[in-house]
Amino acid sequence: MPDEVRPEEPMLIDDNDRYSRLRLISWWDQEKLKKAKVFVVGAGALGNEVLKNLALLGVGQVYVIDLDEIEDSNLTRSVLFRARDRGKSKAFAAAEALRDINPDTNVTPIHGNVITDIGLGLFRDVDVVIGCLDNREARLWVNRCCWKVGRPWVDGGIQEISGVLKVFQPPSGACYECAMT
Numbered sequence: 001m002p003d004e005v006r007p008e009e010p011m012l013i014d015d016n017d018r019y020s021r022l023r024l025i026s027w028w029d030q031e032k033l034k035k036a037k038v039f040v041v042g043a044g045a046l047g048n049e050v051l052k053n054l055a056l057l058g059v060g061q062v063y064v065i066d067l068d069e070i071e072d073s074n075l076t077r078s079v080l081f082r083a084r085d086r087g088k089s090k091a092f093a094a095a096e097a098l099r100d101i102n103p104d105t106n107v108t109p110i111h112g113n114v115i116t117d118i119g120l121g122l123f124r125d126v127d128v129v130i131g132c133l134d135n136r137e138a139r140l141w142v143n144r145c146c147w148k149v150g151r152p153w154v155d156g157g158i159q160e161i162s163g164v165l166k167v168f169q170p171p172s173g174a175c176y177e178c179a180m181t
Helices: 030-035 043-055 072-076 090-100 120-125 136-149
Strands: 037-041 061-066 106-111 129-132 153-159 162-168
Touching: 030 136, 037 043, 037 120, 043 061, 043 090, 043 153, 061 090, 072 090, 090 106, 120 136, 136 153
Parallel strands: 037 061, 037 129, 061 106, 129 153
Antiparallel strands: 153 162
């Protein structure tokens, strides 16, 4: 009977479940996050924060690509990198740190250029793409790939001293390129 009043289930906290506090949120779906596939483009300062949070949430599969190696200047802005990581691939160092944060998250690092080293197959295989990029050319490429395969993407970055975040949902609404002046 639809009008039937059901007693609320008691809120239980299982200290052996790393996600128990998140499960207290009535609409939370940990299984959906466990099945999710996310592609993070860029493992610099913003990418570090995004990757860290994806691992803490228990996202099941994370792909991360970056073409750079860790330099001293990255150590003041990137929570996943340590001094011992100097000279290492940002993508591989970030993946190693994520595995330490949460072994439930499967991380696939790619040391490469999103424009020349990734095909449409990966864009098609993921649920969402998160761009943590510092250049327009890469953003344009990610935008075009996401539109070709119908994948939503989030563009994050810095504009002057402010953070900027834009969400694009193909084929609805404007795309990154449409918003350029």
